[in-house]
Amino acid sequence: MTNSNRKYERLYLSTDTDDVRVQIHAIVDKGHYVERPSEYQLKIGAVNYYPHTGTITIDRSRRYPLKGIDALLELLEKQRSRFVTL
Numbered sequence: 001m002t003n004s005n006r007k008y009e010r011l012y013l014s015t016d017t018d019d020v021r022v023q024i025h026a027i028v029d030k031g032h033y034v035e036r037p038s039e040y041q042l043k044i045g046a047v048n049y050y051p052h053t054g055t056i057t058i059d060r061s062r063r064y065p066l067k068g069i070d071a072l073l074e075l076l077e078k079q080r081s082r083f084v085t086l
Contacts, residue, residue, distance in 0.1 A: 011036050023051045023069045032076055044076060 011024050011034055027034050027044060035043040042049045046059040054067035056075065064075060 011042070013039055015039060020051045026069055026073065027076075030073060030076065044072075045079070047072070047075065047079070 007028055008021070008024055011028075012021060013036075016024075024034065024042065027042065027049075032044045037043055040050055040052060042051060048057045048059070049055075049072050051069070054069070054071075056064035056067065056072055058064060064071070066075075
């Protein structure tokens, strides 16, 4: 892999489908730091995303009512806009 792929490869598992890898790219390319606590879960701050099902949960909250990568990216952007940098 080239140097440009290093930011993604730490998140990849050999069992990932191409679709899961595309979703990881989309999240990372938007500037979000992603952790991979399990084969099925991506964690972005307090947001948990399950790329195989599109389910989104937020720590200390109920399941987010929308699903999928587009809903996740919209939620992350809303959260980002709430923070004000001085």
